[in-house]
Amino acid sequence: MDEQESLPPHVLIFPLPLQGPVNSMFKLAELLCFSGLHITILLTENIHNRLVLHTDITSRFDQCPGFQIKTISDGLPDDHPRDGGKFLEVFDSLRTKTKTLFKDMLTSDLLCFDLDGKERRRVSCIIADGVLGFTCDVADEISVPIFCVRTISPCCLWIFFCLPKLIESGEYPFEDDNLDELIKSVPGAETFLRRRDLPSFCRSGDLTDSNIQLYKTEGQENSRAHGLILNTFEELDEPILNQMRTICPNLYPIGPLHAHLKKKQTTLRPSSNSLWAEDRTCIDWLNNQLPNSVIYVSFGSIATMTNDQLIEFWYGLVNSGQKFLWVIRPDSIAGEEWRSKIPVDLATGTKERGYIVEWAPQEEVLAHPAVGGFWTHCGWNSILESVYEGKPMICWPYFFDQQVNSRFVEKVWGIGLDMKDTCDREIVEKMVKDLMVLRKEEFLGRANHMSKLAKNCLMEGGSSYSNFDRLVKDIKSLSDKV
Template identity: 50%
Template sequence: MDQRSVSPHVLILPFPIQGNVNSMLKLAELLCLAGIQVTFLNCHYPHHCLLSYSNVQARFSRYPGFRFETISDGLPMEHPRTAEQFLDIVDGVKTTTAPLFMEMMISWCRSTSDTRPPLTCIIADELMTFATDVANEVGLPIVFFCAISACSFWAYCSFPQLIEAGEVPITGDDMDRLVSVPGMEGFLRRRDLPGSGRVNDAAYPGLQNIVKIFQQVQRAHALVINTFDDLEGPVLSQIRDHCPRTYAVGPLHAHLKSKLASETSTSQSSNSFRKEDKSCIPWLDRQPPKSVIYVSFGSLAIITKDELRELWHGLVNSGSRFLWVIRPDALVGKDEERQTPAELLEGTNDRGCVVGWAPQEEVMQHPAVGGFLTHSGWNSTLESIVAGVPMICWPYFADQQINSRFVSHVWKLGMDMKDTCDRVTVEKMVRDLMEEKRAEFMKAADTMATSVKKSVSEGGSSYCNLGSLIEEIRLLSARSP
């Protein structure tokens, strides 16, 4: 078959955690809407969760060129898969997924009997760097997808320079000392670096692994980032100096919603790995506008019972209404120790609502929600920005540390509570966000939300960048033999 006679065909390979799969599914649907064929190669566990708790199968059935395929990550289905075991996922992908992917791609691209349409390129999650070697082996262009913020990506890319300058690993205990990431010299501190950079040993495996990952990513044909130019323009300029084909096409959930806006019956596009408790929506319906602070620390973060109590007391003492997501696996300890204390649940009855998992995009858009106490994961941060909801940031790990600093000190969309968890601080920050400084934060949040709408609308930066990405994929298809 002459590949030029058919539409381009892209293979998308996400890292098997909730946030990354969620955003790459949204990218997949945007490509499908442009008439590009997509094979979404998911690991077994996230694919099982999507089939169990979302309508993803029905949503994508409308695209005849879309197909799901699965691959193993080497971990049993019952593996906890929280941040505490994050390196297990990394190791599983490296030792199991990587060789299986190589076999699959060689079979697909070199077999004359394979009935699947030929591939134009691979779009791989930035953490799936083995895809570079696979793509080179089978002669396909590799595009990396950045599921984190541009500012976090650029900080990670700068680690070799920080190591060479002696700023990483960290010596001494002055965590507020500034670090010299290009473009961030005046405000990025040691404590804002991800955990892998806040170490005192250059040989620490996590640090070395991060350096290798982001050196590999820079070898890609192109880079796609889930962000938008009005938010991260200066950092994107730094990245484009090294990778000119950098496409900022986000926020993807807002972009997809904008593309589907003309449809009369657009279904909810949840890509949840868990059953969503929608009882919180009627509860929100009964609350006054902008009166509720939404509390969620994402799909991976774990907390201690002491931290849980401090957060609870701070929320209750603030006087604000709150909707709090406490996952069944969110507490540190053995199964019997992970139960949320009964007195906390009982104490929420007056002004609070606690659920195990929530339909977050719907919650963030609800008129009753006026603030977000968040772990600063990138999807959550973007959802907050799109909804015009200011944030209190309590980051847990990885890119979240840098995101929280940008939210508070660059974008002025909230406050950074990192490395702190006591009831007095929580109470004060909630009062500031919801009462004392509400007008200031809401003004900044409304301005940025307006910028988002422009970026994903016709003629906007993300709209045009997506068009350029699609054209790039079509050109790659035309050049293929």
């Protein structure tokens, strides 16, 4: 037997350089490591630098000898903001500048040795974010099998798959300004999906919009891979998954990824993948609160708000009379003047009932018995974490897939309230009271049922457990042919 063939399969994982995808794909990397595979996770230099700054990333995989991190340039200057408004520039740079570096890396000996100088196989399989279409090009050129992974919601991905049909049918661009008109060209969602629930960029009405051009080929791009890995579970998304299988027959729904390691009972110590420094004093504060009495508020790592929106939200929270834990990132509000202009009644109400931090250990917060609800931007990781812990949601989507997700939270799964396109203190107050008081038992009952399904799917014989085992077997089988 060739010496290379005697070594474990070597999988390169390339996440999209954003907090959510990086977080999810680190979880996937950990799982694959504990399945006997050698893993290289490829991070852009910018993301790696932030992880080094805020986490124990350099030491956390000491117990995983098959794991290593490599970095690659995203082709942008160090001072580029790489935020929501500028992120398409990251896509463009990855496609035009990083693609060549990626191919050179895979065809060199750079990945054939770990940090200790021990030999590992050449990369025998690639797992890359499906929006990074150039990775499929490179995989084809060097004859290495590739799996796509999407860390956004299946419901949004399905809309991307349907974009050509929306355009062909004349439903997009919209003929008028009625955002409550139902959308009929997304199979499986005809009875509840409105124009306002489509991904945020659809409101531009411009077919030349760079987002439309990027995402309308999703069905073609993702179907090029051997299979599509999704961070969901059959019991949550079965109707949409069945629709997606008409385009990508080989799906691996293996989520919730963040909970897999807990079920696998690995010895890897708990750690963070956060690009922000976590303030753990909020856990001490939660420890002093009654069960299900606190609403946790966090709008993720990218969403921003105006000072006016901040004040409306704040009054709504304080006037609701509920305890609240609120994450306000340093860059989430334009300017710093809000800190010196907090109305006295808000400051007093927050001191009595609230706690504000710049960033929180979210998984731990959502698992805390004091938390009874989650006011979220509806990023997919946040939704899955909330579903797993049985916490009902108030949804204030910011952009991208979040508009779609919030509609599914309310109308499909019935585990929360959709507050999109709203910023009014009276509505905030009403929704917080509905979730935490008036309809508390109703929402908690449905959320707890969904939580049980999420936990069961990860047990031996469960849907995600079985799909993950099938993924590992397929990776090993394909790697043997390289």
